[in-house]
């Protein structure tokens with residue numbers, strides 16, 4: 001088995017995921033670029049390699065069981081184990097999402113990717129993560145998933161969104177359940193908020209760069225063995241659930 005630290009980043013062909021891959025690649029890690037579209041995936045791998053990263057493509061659609069299983073098999077062959085999983089792939093499901101008029105399909109597709117996708121990929125990768133000396137899992141959430149902030153008058157919580165925001169609340173809740181089950185292992189699992197980042201997800205309206213958004217995921221991916229688990233963090237520290 002290789003000594004090199006390995007990571008899989010889902011949705012790494014663009015946006016925040018790409019910058020997480022670039023940041024972990026700059027540490028000398030082998031970075032698996034999880035992406036569903038072959039052309040976009042290979043373009044990202046070529047760009048990361050040109051920047052000096054040891055990047056490899058991992059075909060992965062997080063909504064597909066067979067794809068997640070094939071991704072695990074590919075990583076096992078490539079690295080023998082997985083040290084860090086970043087569940088970054090995410091979608092809004094499309095706007096508007098006012099709860100009184102929302103199409104249930106919109107809610108379903110957001111949860112399918114943002115929650116079921118995370119559970120599916122995490123469970124597919126767990127056997128490989130268990131082989132690592134310091135496994136880390138980072139779930140890309142959002143402060144729009146914070147019920148505390150959503151119910152705080154005047155807090156900055158984005159547009160009314162009956163699919164996207166609750167999908168991140170659901171993801172936060174799932175993160176806590178994983179942490180509870182894994183508390184007596186060496187696996188640290190945390191949720192992260194990247195801030196409001198200019199990407200395709202929001203029509204590039206965010207005020208932060210993807211590189212800035214990647215920083216919290218990189219920090220949680222490189223936590224020391226006595227680092228936190230079952231928490232929710234952004235650059236400023238703890239985010240209230």
Ligand code: NAP
Nearest residue numbers: 011013015016061062088089090140142196197199200201
């Ligand atoms: P983005 O630029 O739209 O990137 C999303 C990534 O997810 C893309 O690589 C996309 O791949 C991938 N993806 C979507 N569905 C997928 C699937 N079924 N299988 C595999 N990959 C899939 O958005 P981003 O802003 O970087 O978002 C990254 C994460 O940060 C998301 O979880 C998002 O909710 C979270 N976040 C973002 C912000 C923000 O302000 N941007 C704020 C808070 C949280 P394709 O290219 O194939 O579509």
